[in-house]
Amino acid sequence: MSYLENENEEEKQKAAYDIKKYRTPDGAPADIVMFTLTKRERKTVTKTLPIRELKVMLIKRRRWPFAGKWALPGGFCNVNESMYGAAKRELMEETGVDGGHLEYLGVYSKPGRDPRGWIISHAFFALVEEWMLEHRQAADDASEVGLFTVKEALEELDLAFDHHDIIADAYQRIQYQMLETTIAKQFLPRHFTLSELYQVIQSVVPDFEEPNFIRKITSTRSRQGIIEEVRDENGKPLSSNQYSQRPAQLYRFTDLVPRLSIYT
Amino acid sequence: MSYLENENEEEKQKAAYDIKKYRTPDGAPADIVMFTLTKRERKTVTKTLPIRELKVMLIKRRRWPFAGKWALPGGFCNVNESMYGAAKRELMEETGVDGGHLEYLGVYSKPGRDPRGWIISHAFFALVEEWMLEHRQAADDASEVGLFTVKEALEELDLAFDHHDIIADAYQRIQYQMLETTIAKQFLPRHFTLSELYQVIQSVVPDFEEPNFIRKITSTRSRQGIIEEVRDENGKPLSSNQYSQRPAQLYRFTDLVPRLSIYT
DNA sequence: TAAATAGTGTCTATCAGACAGTATGAA
DNA sequence: TTCATACTGTCTGATAGACACTATTTA
Numbered sequence A, B: 001m002s003y004l005e006n007e008n009e010e011e012k013q014k015a016a017y018d019i020k021k022y023r024t025p026d027g028a029p030a031d032i033v034m035f036t037l038t039k040r041e042r043k044t045v046t047k048t049l050p051i052r053e054l055k056v057m058l059i060k061r062r063r064w065p066f067a068g069k070w071a072l073p074g075g076f077c078n079v080n081e082s083m084y085g086a087a088k089r090e091l092m093e094e095t096g097v098d099g100g101h102l103e104y105l106g107v108y109s110k111p112g113r114d115p116r117g118w119i120i121s122h123a124f125f126a127l128v129e130e131w132m133l134e135h136r137q138a139a140d141d142a143s144e145v146g147l148f149t150v151k152e153a154l155e156e157l158d159l160a161f162d163h164h165d166i167i168a169d170a171y172q173r174i175q176y177q178m179l180e181t182t183i184a185k186q187f188l189p190r191h192f193t194l195s196e197l198y199q200v201i202q203s204v205v206p207d208f209e210e211p212n213f214i215r216k217i218t219s220t221r222s223r224q225g226i227i228e229e230v231r232d233e234n235g236k237p238l239s240s241n242q243y244s245q246r247p248a249q250l251y252r253f254t255d256l257v258p259r260l261s262i263y264t
Numbered sequence C: 001t002a003a004a005t006a007g008t009g010t011c012t013a014t015c016a017g018a019c020a021g022t023a024t025g026a027a
Numbered sequence D: 001t002t003c004a005t006a007c008t009g010t011c012t013g014a015t016a017g018a019c020a021c022t023a024t025t026t027a
Helices: A008-014 A083-095 A150-157 A163-180 A183-187 A192-206 A213-220 B009-017 B081-094 B148-155 B161-182 B183-187 B193-205 B212-217
Strands: A029-040 A051-059 A074-076 A101-108 A122-128 A142-149 A227-229 A249-251 B028-042 B053-062 B073-074 B103-107 B121-128 B144-150 B226-227 B252-253
Touching: A008 B121, A008 B193, A029 A101, A029 A163, A029 A192, A051 A150, A051 A192, A051 A213, A051 A249, A074 A083, A074 B073, A083 A101, A083 A122, A083 A183, A101 A163, A101 B103, A122 A183, A142 B161, A150 A249, A163 A183, A163 A192, A183 A192, A192 A213, A227 B144, A249 B073, B009 B081, B028 B081, B028 B103, B028 B161, B028 B193, B053 B148, B053 B161, B081 B103, B103 B161, B121 B183, B144 B148, B148 B161, B161 B183, B193 B212
Parallel strands: A029 A122, B028 B121
Antiparallel strands: A029 A051, A029 A074, A051 A142, A101 A122, A227 A249, B028 B053, B028 B073, B053 B144, B103 B121, B226 B252
8 A cells, every 4th residue: 555645646746756956976987996916936946836916907098087197997887787787897898707706895976086077986896817807908998008016006106086095995905805704715726725825815915924824724713614625536635736845735715604703 | 297298188188078978877865774772771670781672764755756665864965075975964964963883885776776767876874872863853755754673674664765675785784893893882881881792792693692701801802902991090990780780890992993814 | 965845743821611609789 | 588690710622822843845
């Protein structure tokens, strides 16, 4: 039973509604902070871990506004898609790949942030693999593509719009998530050694230090937990000596979603 | 040095830019999930804790669309304010109070979510005190105001728009935050007993159970930590027998921001 | 054999978890 | 005195953190 007296009243109100009575936004783009963890083999005598560095992908704007400045890749949302859909489409256009981790970051709506008008931007962050960024085709409103360390992007570049703030926020978010969730798996092969895991964490959260890392993660939490040893069909532990002389046990993430609490 | 050949080129591009080339959104409202923890004294012989219940404030819509249905309070963002500013203004209009915890939740943009057109909604959640909701004045597009338990709101009411999803997401978020951050302080007086804290946590996260709660929180983490005993000017511990026969030690939250990690 | 990384032994202090027992003040 | 709530004692097994030690491979 409707609150309105009758259907007729509803129709009348609907007809009287004027969507253009107030000023409306001039656009709602999705901007994406695309993080990748580069992996560069070291040319040393002995086997060793590759150098991993967290980088962010930027494009140089060709047009007004902020022509010539580095900016986040992004594009306007269409009427028939959700913001997440727009971001997914953008990510696909930039990488040519439909995959990877894509997550909403927040809204950026400070008045005056875009000289084109009232533009409410939606930031996402994506975790992609390095090779995904190589197939990129220069889009219409962009020219060069660059991969920068987060430090470079935040401290050395003169970024377009409020993209400096967005990248800073995204960096903070990814650091939290690296420690509180299992997103490390986005940056690792399916099977990995504990040194690799440790290195991945450190390359995203430089302050992270845990002298007894292996001991700790293999003893308690993880054994009931978030990672597990990889074994072959006979139950024999699998190891790899790709990055070390002595072969190291391989691990994989389980599907367990860790829940943290400050009260337990 | 500019990427453009000269200032003239920039002016030309700017003049040629047509903001109305594409269809633009019809509005960007901020909708607020206002949580409050009601506190009802029990009429018992002996002193006891009040009953606390997590509730959400809804208003009954008077106009099309969804006239007669319960909905989140909210309103459209203006061109000269940020989304957060719009939410803050809404919160002020609804409660008459400029305070409390207000936090961004996310964007809701599924095509067709609003029959008025292309309306991209921004959800916030607020933690307010019960008395703040009493001074509310009926706004133009709303009539009744209601306080519902989250369970009622999610399971029994037929809500407007996609507000069911929004409330569900907000509920999940507040549950995480209750366990991972110190937002419990938003629901407690400045000085509180550990039973009160325990009760607040449980009223937001019903599954939370910790038999040795007092022991745990007073021994380790908290002693270096998130809460501390309240003492008078002579260093004598302060206690309260407001809710119990035997007076209980009072505590307060410190300014420490807890950092959790699955790897330590 | 030396070098490099992986992993274990071992020790101590602390913590978790259980549960019985004591303390305080109101009814 | 009884009752309700607030603690404390005490025990066991697990964990954290440090650091020396052993293991496995390559050069």
